Amino acid sequence: MADLERKMKVLVAKPGLDGHDRGARVIARAFRDAGFEVVYTGLHQTPEQIVAAALQEDVDLVGLSCLSGAHMYLFGRVIELLKENKLEDVQVIGGGIIPEEDIPKLKELGIKEVFLPGASLHDITTWVRDNVKPCS
Numbered sequence: 001m002a003d004l005e006r007k008m009k010v011l012v013a014k015p016g017l018d019g020h021d022r023g024a025r026v027i028a029r030a031f032r033d034a035g036f037e038v039v040y041t042g043l044h045q046t047p048e049q050i051v052a053a054a055l056q057e058d059v060d061l062v063g064l065s066c067l068s069g070a071h072m073y074l075f076g077r078v079i080e081l082l083k084e085n086k087l088e089d090v091q092v093i094g095g096g097i098i099p100e101e102d103i104p105k106l107k108e109l110g111i112k113e114v115f116l117p118g119a120s121l122h123d124i125t126t127w128v129r130d131n132v133k134p135c136s
Contacts, residue, residue, distance in 0.1 A: 047077035
């Protein structure tokens with residue numbers, strides 16, 4: 001019998017008070033259509049809630065979306081909490097309204113890739129498929 005590979009499991013989350021989630025829902029659907037298992041946390045999630053969901057759902061990747069300008073704090077806090085919970089193998093990507101000059105800083109914090117408005121769904125799902133492997 002052939003080895004069955006586990007599906008990639010992705011958590012899509014909207015940290016903070018940002019009330020717009022259309023993009024996050026579009027990305028979640030693109031991940032689903034690409035064959036990934038997807039968990040969407042909904043709006044107004046704290047970094048603590050996001051990490052608790054990542055732990056509970058045993059995800060391989062967390063995709064964060066932020067349009068409010070609080071991405072440096074919120075994304076950084078998620079990375080910090082993942083480390084505290086020994087989830088260093090869970091990769092994190094980000095997207096939203098993020099100034100170009102913040103991208104290198106986010107990557108220094110541990111964000112693996114940042115996708116800005118206009119990034120194609122194909123490019124995003126291809127990047128994930130090429131760069132993220134199931135943790136277990």
